[in-house]
Amino acid sequence: MGISGAKVLSAVGKVRGGVHVLHQKNTADQEIVRLPAPNKVVIPMQMHIGAPCAPIVNVGDTVSVGQCIGDTTAFVSAPIHASISGTVTAVGETTLANGAVTRAVTIESDGEMRLFEGIEPPKIDTREEFLAAVRASGLVGLGGAGFPTHVKLAFKPGTVDTLVVNAAECEPFITVDNRECIENSWDVLSGIQIVKEILQIPRVVIAVERNKPKAIEVLSSIARQVEKEKGEIAVMQLRSIYPQGAEKIMIYSATGRRVPAGKLPSDVGCLVMNVASVAMLARYVKSGKPLVSRSLTVDGSAICVPQNVRVPIGMSVGEIIDHCGGFKSTPYKIITGGPMMGFSIINTDIPVLKQNNAILAFSKQDSLKKETDCINCGRCAAACPMHLQANRIARIVKTGDVEELIRAGTNVCMECGSCAFSCPAGRPLVQNMRLAKSMIREAAKANG
Amino acid sequence: MVDDRLLTASASPHVRTRDTTRGIMLDVLIALLPALIASVVLFGFRALAVTAVSVGCCVLFEFLSRKAMRRPNTIGDLSAAVTGVILAFNLPASIPFWMVVFGALISIVVVKQMFGGIGQNFVNPALLARIVLMVSFPKAMLASWPTPFAWKDASTADAITSATPLAILKSGDGTLPSLFNMCFAKAGCLGEVCAAALVLGGLYLMIRRVISPVIPLCFIGTVGVCMLLYGFTKGENAWTFALYELVSGGLLLGAFFMATDYATSPISIKGKIIFAIGCGLITSLIRLFGNMNEGVSFSIVLMNILVPHIDRLTVPKPFGMEKVKKEKKAEVKAS
Numbered sequence: 001m002g003i004s005g006a007k008v009l010s011a012v013g014k015v016r017g018g019v020h021v022l023h024q025k026n027t028a029d030q031e032i033v034r035l036p037a038p039n040k041v042v043i044p045m046q047m048h049i050g051a052p053c054a055p056i057v058n059v060g061d062t063v064s065v066g067q068c069i070g071d072t073t074a075f076v077s078a079p080i081h082a083s084i085s086g087t088v089t090a091v092g093e094t095t096l097a098n099g100a101v102t103r104a105v106t107i108e109s110d111g112e113m114r115l116f117e118g119i120e121p122p123k124i125d126t127r128e129e130f131l132a133a134v135r136a137s138g139l140v141g142l143g144g145a146g147f148p149t150h151v152k153l154a155f156k157p158g159t160v161d162t163l164v165v166n167a168a169e170c171e172p173f174i175t176v177d178n179r180e181c182i183e184n185s186w187d188v189l190s191g192i193q194i195v196k197e198i199l200q201i202p203r204v205v206i207a208v209e210r211n212k213p214k215a216i217e218v219l220s221s222i223a224r225q226v227e228k229e230k231g232e233i234a235v236m237q238l239r240s241i242y243p244q245g246a247e248k249i250m251i252y253s254a255t256g257r258r259v260p261a262g263k264l265p266s267d268v269g270c271l272v273m274n275v276a277s278v279a280m281l282a283r284y285v286k287s288g289k290p291l292v293s294r295s296l297t298v299d300g301s302a303i304c305v306p307q308n309v310r311v312p313i314g315m316s317v318g319e320i321i322d323h324c325g326g327f328k329s330t331p332y333k334i335i336t337g338g339p340m341m342g343f344s345i346i347n348t349d350i351p352v353l354k355q356n357n358a359i360l361a362f363s364k365q366d367s368l369k370k371e372t373d374c375i376n377c378g379r380c381a382a383a384c385p386m387h388l389q390a391n392r393i394a395r396i397v398k399t400g401d402v403e404e405l406i407r408a409g410t411n412v413c414m415e416c417g418s419c420a421f422s423c424p425a426g427r428p429l430v431q432n433m434r435l436a437k438s439m440i441r442e443a444a445k446a447n448g
Numbered sequence: 449m450v451d452d453r454l455l456t457a458s459a460s461p462h463v464r465t466r467d468t469t470r471g472i473m474l475d476v477l478i479a480l481l482p483a484l485i486a487s488v489v490l491f492g493f494r495a496l497a498v499t500a501v502s503v504g505c506c507v508l509f510e511f512l513s514r515k516a517m518r519r520p521n522t523i524g525d526l527s528a529a530v531t532g533v534i535l536a537f538n539l540p541a542s543i544p545f546w547m548v549v550f551g552a553l554i555s556i557v558v559v560k561q562m563f564g565g566i567g568q569n570f571v572n573p574a575l576l577a578r579i580v581l582m583v584s585f586p587k588a589m590l591a592s593w594p595t596p597f598a599w600k601d602a603s604t605a606d607a608i609t610s611a612t613p614l615a616i617l618k619s620g621d622g623t624l625p626s627l628f629n630m631c632f633a634k635a636g637c638l639g640e641v642c643a644a645a646l647v648l649g650g651l652y653l654m655i656r657r658v659i660s661p662v663i664p665l666c667f668i669g670t671v672g673v674c675m676l677l678y679g680f681t682k683g684e685n686a687w688t689f690a691l692y693e694l695v696s697g698g699l700l701l702g703a704f705f706m707a708t709d710y711a712t713s714p715i716s717i718k719g720k721i722i723f724a725i726g727c728g729l730i731t732s733l734i735r736l737f738g739n740m741n742e743g744v745s746f747s748i749v750l751m752n753i754l755v756p757h758i759d760r761l762t763v764p765k766p767f768g769m770e771k772v773k774k775e776k777k778a779e780v781k782a783s
Contacts, residue, residue, distance in 0.1 A: 021463060172463065248768065261768040332456055339462040346457045362462075369464045372525065375567040377472070378715040386767040389715055392759075409766025417461030424467040431459045 008220050009205070009236040013252035017385045018241040019418045021340065023211055024172040024299070032179050032295050032308040035323050037084050039109050041314030042094050043069065046102040047354040048140040049147045050076030055105050061088045066116040066289050068138075069105050078148040078354075079138045082107055083292040083312035085114035097336045097343035097350055104351070107314070121288040127157065130198045137284040138291040138354070143177070143245065143274030144337055146355030149281070152273070153199060155266040163195060164254045165206040167215060167275035168238060168245030171338025174358045176295040179308050180276045181208065181215035185222050188275055191282030192233060193226070201271065204233040205254045211240040242340060243416040247272050249385050261412050276357075291354055298324045300360035302331040311352055317359055318348030329363040340417045369426030380419035380429055386412045390419035390429040397436050402443040410436045469566070473526035475658045479649035480533045480705065486632075486642030491541035492599030495638050501545050503532030505552035513561040527566050531555050534574040534705055537639020538698070538745070539581070541594045547585055551577040567711045571752040575706055575745050582745075593635040612636050614697045614741040617689075627688075630695045639705075643695040650704030659708040662717055663724040667703040668694060670728025678736055699731065702744035712752040719755075719762035726751045 046052040051074030057063060063082040070080035086109040094104035122133035135150035143166060165188070169177040181188060192204050206223065208216050220235040238244050238253050248259045250272055257268040265272055280291060292313055299306040304325025311320055317334065321327065335342040336356045352359075380390035388409050396404045410433065419429040487495040510528035514521050522528075535551050555573035563569050582589045593612055612635050616622045625634055631643045640646070653659045675693040679686025693699075698706075707713060707727050714723050727747045734743025 019465075252767075258768050258770070261766065263768070330454060332454070333458070333462065334455055335462055339460075341460050342462065343460070344455070344457045344462060346455050360462075369468075372469055373522075373566050373568075375469055375472075375527075375710050376715070377710040381715050381764075387764040388766055389763060392715070392763070408763070409769055412766045412768055415460070421461050421463065422465050422467075424465065424469050424472055426464060426468075428459065430461065434459075 008216060009234050011236065011238050011253045012256040013254075013258075015239065015241060015244065015249055015253055015385055016387065017383050017418065018243060018249075019383050019421050021172050021242045021421065023240065025175050025178070025211065026173070027175045027297050027299055027306050027308050028178055028212070028214075030175070030179070030307045032176065032183060032310050034310045035315070035320065037109055037111070037113050037312060038315045038319050040089075040106060040316075041083050041109075041312055042104050042106050042316070042349075042351040043080060043083065043314035044094055044096060044102045044104045044351060044353065045070045045080060046096070046100065047080065047146060047313070048078045049145065050074060050078075050151070052102055053077060053080050055091045055103060057082075057088050057091070057105060059088055059091055062086070062110075063088060063107060064114040064116040066119045066292055068290075069107075076148060076151050078140050078150070079136065079290075080105075081138050081290045081292050082116070083314050084109045085112050086110040094351065096353070097345045097356075115289070119288045119290075121286060122284075124198065124285065127198060130194075133285070134281065136290065137281070139277060139280055139284065140291075140354050141274050142276040142280065142294060142355060142357065144171075144341065144355055144357055145247075146353070149273070149277055152271065153195070155199075155264075155271065157200065159266050159269060160199065160201050160271045161203060161269045162255055162271070163192065163199075163201045163204045164250055164270055164272045165192060165204065165275050165278055166245055166247075166250050166272050167206060167208045167212070167219075168250060169212070170209060170240070170242045170244040170246075171340050171342075171358070172242075173299045173360055174297045174338050176297050176308055176357055177275050178212045178215050179295065180279055181212070182218050184279045185218045187279035187282045188219065189222050189226055189233075190286075191278035191280070194282060194285055195271075195273070195278065196233075199271075202232060206233070206235045206275070207238055207250060207254050208235065209240045209244055210237045242418065242421075243385060243414075246385065246414055246416055248414070261409065294352070294354060294356070296320065296352065296356060297358040298360075299358070300335075300362045302327045302329050302334075302361040302363035304328040313354055314351045316348065317345065317350050317352065320352065320359060321348065321361065327361065327363075331361040331363060333362045335360045335362075340421065341415065371427055372425045374425055374427055377424060379422040379424065380427075383418040383422040385416065385418060386414065388413055388419075390433065391427075393436055394427070394429065394432045397432055397439065400439070402439055405436050405440055410440060413437070469525045469527070472658055473530050475653065475656050476530045476705070477526065477533065479652045479656075479658075480530075480537070480639070482645035482648045483537065483639050483642055483701070484533065486645040487537075487541070487638040490596040490633050490641050491594050491638065494594075494599070495541045498539060498541060498543060498545070498548055498638060499533060499536040501548045502536035502539070502552055503529050505549050506532035506535065506556050509552055509556040510561070513557050514565075517561070519565070522565060525566060528556060528560075531560070531573050534639070535577055537701060537705075538574055538578040538637050540589065540592060540637055542592050543588055547581060547588060551581050554580050569711050570756075571749050572706050572709050572712050575702075575749050575752075578745050579749060596633045596635060596641065612697070612741065613692065614735070617692055617696065618735070618741050624692065627691065627695075630692060634696070636696075637698065637701075640698045640701045643700050646700040646704055650700070653704065653708075659704070660717075660720065662720040663708050663713060663727075664703040666721050666724030667707055667727045667731075668699065670725045671699060671732050674728065674732035674736070678732075693735065697735075697742045698744040702727075702731075702748055706744075707748050707751075712748075712755055714755055714758045714762060716759070716762045716764055718764075719758045722758050722762065723751050723755065726754065 053070035675690035730747035
């Protein structure tokens with residue numbers, strides 16, 4: 001590749017459908033600010049897809065930053081670490097943004113943010129040691145999904161030829177991945193090199209949406225410097241269209257490969273990692289400090305001072321908003337995550353999770369639309385990046401025909417919300433999809 | 449701290465398009481405006497009166513039938529008003545008002561509300577009403593077209609011609625208006641007399657992304673090709689003949705405003721192409737070989753009835769499920 005590898009690539013596969021959502025990247029130039037440690041954190045034992053962890057500390061224990069406080073023997077899971085130093089005051093339950101109730105460890109700060117003395121850079125010589133270290137870091141997909149990273153990386157050696165680093169950040173408002181690229185670009189690059197070398201992945205594509213020119217510039221200039229020695233790391237700019245960052249869409253854009261329904265990216269030789277996860281991995285390998293804090297975009301019409309912040313995991317949403325100047329008007333809706341796929345929360349005591357990338361508070365009732373009859377305009381079908389016809393699936397749900405639901409591709413739906421976004425009649429198409437999926441699950445259960 | 453009771457919880461997505469059903473219908477009404485103005489210029493006050501009666505009755509019937517069925521009032525979505533304008537556009541300016549009322553009754557009560565209201569009608573309400581009126585009152589509907597601009601002069605105010613350009617094209621009797629007049633002022637139903645105004649409205653709808661260009665282009669294109677082929681076999685001046693056919697009758701009105709009706713046209717692009725080509729073929733066959741001079745209404749209504757089947761046959765393969773099919777086929781071949 002040589003010099004030519006330094007230029008910015010353009011997308012290989014052209015996404016069909018998707019929607020143009022107002023980008024609202026108001027905080028794109030706001031440097032990530034580290035917030036002062038809170039007096040108390042509530043750390044849930046379920047911050048990932050998979051089995052929840054069990055608390056391994058008791059009330060009254062003294063813990064320090066980076067100390068493991070929750071773990072499990074289940075494979076698909078990630079251990080959980082104390083994000084502040086202090087005393088465990090409760091081991092109870094907490095409610096998450098999605099309504100799930102999970103066990104949680106409450107820590108009251110001693111104000112010292114003392115680092116756990118057992119922390120040291122992991123010894124990594126083999127693939128197995130690397131995967132064990134990744135598990136020990138507690139790292140999960142930081143882009144929002146929360147899939148344990150060590151599980152993702154445990155593909156069969158030699159099956160993956162392309163690492164796609166996902167810096168699309170297609171959700172409106174969120175700019176932390178953009179900031180990660182700009183502020184911690186060397187971490188991103190060194191994380192890429194670690195994954196690339198240990199897992200023997202020949203080719204790396206860093207995929208960024210076109211609306212982040214600064215991130216593209218910084219990354220490609222760094223990639224160019226690395227390119228001289230190594231090669232095969234390229235920055236690719238993608239069309240700014242939602243949901244460009246969805247895993248299967250990202251793979252199609254970056255490589256032109258289609259992940260078959262029900263299969264994994266590794267089945268088409270791809271590994272997709274969020275850019276912040278890659279950077280975190282690099283920092284962990286260097287220092288041994290596990291995942292105890294993360295960056296968030298705090299924005300929305302009700303927030304006084306929209307900005308990007310770095311906060312300890314488990315800090316409450318309310319406290320973070322207070323640090324951003326509080327509310328400038330009465331909030332009507334508060335969301336963790338982006339406006340397209342995030343969860344609206346009903347109280348501000350909810351703790352920040354590993355996979356949350358934004359807190360958005362809105363003052364106007366601009367999101368709830370009155371539901372009227374379907375006019376069959378077909379915009380839901382035109383918007384679906386997975387080529388589904390949401391209005392048709394809504395009709396099948398009414399008939400209760402599970403076979404037909406499966407044939408219609410219901411399970412391919414990733415609930416990106418493009419259909420409901422584009423519906424002029426304000427119909428609850430995503431909820432309908434979830435209903436359809438649960439009908440399929442129920443039927444499968446009933447049939448053993 | 450915020451009073452948590454004030455927070456709203458709802459499912460994602462938390463942002464929605466600003467487009468609404470009412471907004472879409474308003475766009476259609478705006479797009480119909482140039483043709484309405486043209487008809488008033490051509491046929492005078494009577495054209496406006498027919499449209500007003502039609503719209504008024506459609507909205508009233510919508511209101512009354514929803515009331516009778518104890519369902520939420522939907523006149524605010526403006527779809528009844530759109531049906532009203534399109535119905536009026538399908539009638540001659542000289543039509544008695546009571547027939548307009550009857551047409552509105554068929555459109556809104558029978559075709560639309562009895563089948564479940566907006567989005568549920570299986571044929572275009574205005575078109576079916578036109579067909580019912582045509583069959584019931586052929587004289588008023590098919591044989592008495594006011595002469596354009598006649599209203600301006602008291603002595604010719606009631607002048608009526610029985611020959612639309614399509615009739616002349618078909619029979620060969622009489623002289624055709626110039627192509628310029630065909631595009632701007634010809635005899636016919638209210639809405640179809642000014643081709644230029646219809647194209648303007650159609651372009652507006654496409655720019656506003658209310659309709660996709662697929663149906664109008666395929667529909668008009670198919671008629672164009674058929675007419676050219678016919679023209680060549682007859683050895684006439686094929687191009688002029690085809691051009692006359694394209695701007696005559698209800699083709700443009702049908703292609704831009706009626707075949708594109710959401711409820712009665714297919715969802716997928718492939719389906720839209722099949723539907724529009726079907727409309728074009730049937731229109732051409734009726735115009736060239738049928739008893740009637742005009743075939744747009746029947747072609748659209750016939751294809752409307754096929755839409756559920758077209759939709760069923762043109763469901764796109766979900767992303768990532770295409771390959772499975774191929775493998776299955778390969779397996780079948782292998783075995």
